Amino acid sequence: MSPDPAGMALSLPKAELHIHIEGALEPELAFECARRNGILLPYADVDDLRRRYDFSNLQSFLDLYYTGMNVLRTTRDFTELADSYLARAREQGVRHAEIFFDPQAHTLRGVELSTVLDGLEASLATSRERFGISTRLIACFLRDRGPEEAMATFDALLPHADRITGVGLDSAESGYPPDAFAAVFSRAREAGLSLVAHAGEEGPPEYVWQALDVLGVDRVDHGIRAVEDATLLRRIARDQVPLTVCPLSNVRLRCVSTLDQHCLPHLVDTGVSATLNSDDPAYFGGYVADNYSAVQRELGFGDTALREFAANSIRASFLGQDEREQLLAELTATT
Numbered sequence: 001m002s003p004d005p006a007g008m009a010l011s012l013p014k015a016e017l018h019i020h021i022e023g024a025l026e027p028e029l030a031f032e033c034a035r036r037n038g039i040l041l042p043y044a045d046v047d048d049l050r051r052r053y054d055f056s057n058l059q060s061f062l063d064l065y066y067t068g069m070n071v072l073r074t075t076r077d078f079t080e081l082a083d084s085y086l087a088r089a090r091e092q093g094v095r096h097a098e099i100f101f102d103p104q105a106h107t108l109r110g111v112e113l114s115t116v117l118d119g120l121e122a123s124l125a126t127s128r129e130r131f132g133i134s135t136r137l138i139a140c141f142l143r144d145r146g147p148e149e150a151m152a153t154f155d156a157l158l159p160h161a162d163r164i165t166g167v168g169l170d171s172a173e174s175g176y177p178p179d180a181f182a183a184v185f186s187r188a189r190e191a192g193l194s195l196v197a198h199a200g201e202e203g204p205p206e207y208v209w210q211a212l213d214v215l216g217v218d219r220v221d222h223g224i225r226a227v228e229d230a231t232l233l234r235r236i237a238r239d240q241v242p243l244t245v246c247p248l249s250n251v252r253l254r255c256v257s258t259l260d261q262h263c264l265p266h267l268v269d270t271g272v273s274a275t276l277n278s279d280d281p282a283y284f285g286g287y288v289a290d291n292y293s294a295v296q297r298e299l300g301f302g303d304t305a306l307r308e309f310a311a312n313s314i315r316a317s318f319l320g321q322d323e324r325e326q327l328l329a330e331l332t333a334t335t
């Protein structure tokens with residue numbers, strides 16, 4: 001064990017592969033955007049908002065998440081949101097970030113897709129120089145809005161296809177199986193995009209099977225309920241399908257009762273390629289390195305295991321081979 005576990009968690013060069021940019025909206029920036037845009041947030045102040053970060057399940061979080069993001073209206077709002085995330089991510093040793101955004105959550109409120117993309121890109125374009133972080137964008141479909149709306153969203157995204165690396169599937173999971181989205185994922189694959197989907201966060205192992213076999217995803221987001229199905233877990237390990245695990249999120253959304261009960265050790269023992277991520281860091285009490293140090297503290301993972309999580313994150317990224325090898329070499333050189 002390192003004498004300074006938090007230091008090791010922070011200093012390891014790593015990729016973050018499961019971060020919703022709207023979930024990086026800190027209360028201070030939310031109130032600032034609300035003021036600028038003349039929007040009244042239904043909370044007294046920053047402290048009042050933070051006190052509400054006590055969730056009973058995924059839906060109770062999503063209610064607050066969608067209310068909060070209502071303050072994001074202009075390109076400047078999205079630029080400042082991404083800048084805020086990247087500044088924090090740099091402090092946490094992130095060298096590459098694959099960032100989710102929810103197009104429908106904005107277009108349904110009358111905010112144009114081009115406003116979202118222009119705003120995010122104004123930040124991401126100089127992320128390497130300013131923060132030493134390379135970035136990619138992944139557009140997620142809201143599964144509770146259904147497959148037809150996902151298809152219309154994909155049509156709207158197509159003219160911007162060169163600005164995104166992949167598509168994903170998020171929002172309320174239970175009752176919304178992945179197989180309903182087969183057609184839109186098939187079109188995304190034909191367009192040369194990478195594919196990911198949230199599955200097995202709250203939903204059953206069957207949803208993870210569907211994400212793999214029907215959608216053909218390159219990675220599974222969360223995937224923790226795969227531990228309930230030994231055949232599924234063997235398949236994930238055999239094919240080395242990366243899981244983007246978000247330990248602090250799982251506890252905050254009560255998918256797992258306490259961190260020391262988390263299935264991460266079981267995943268690792270079974271040979272799964274697990275990565276550690278923050279999910280919605282402004283809401284779940286920690287950025288990515290905080291997740292590394294939490295599993296070190298609560299689950300007893302040592303420095304070697306933390307290095308392996310960081311290596312998995314780089315290998316599982318959608319970076320080109322040269323860039324992946326370069327980051328892996330940096331990781332090896334980090335003491």
Ligand code: HPA
Nearest residue numbers: 020170171172198279280
């Ligand atoms: O944890 C999550 N699960 C599903 N959808 C989401 N959208 C933001 N965060 C999440």
Ligand SMILES: [Zn+2]
Nearest residue numbers: 020170198279
């Ligand atoms: Zn997520």
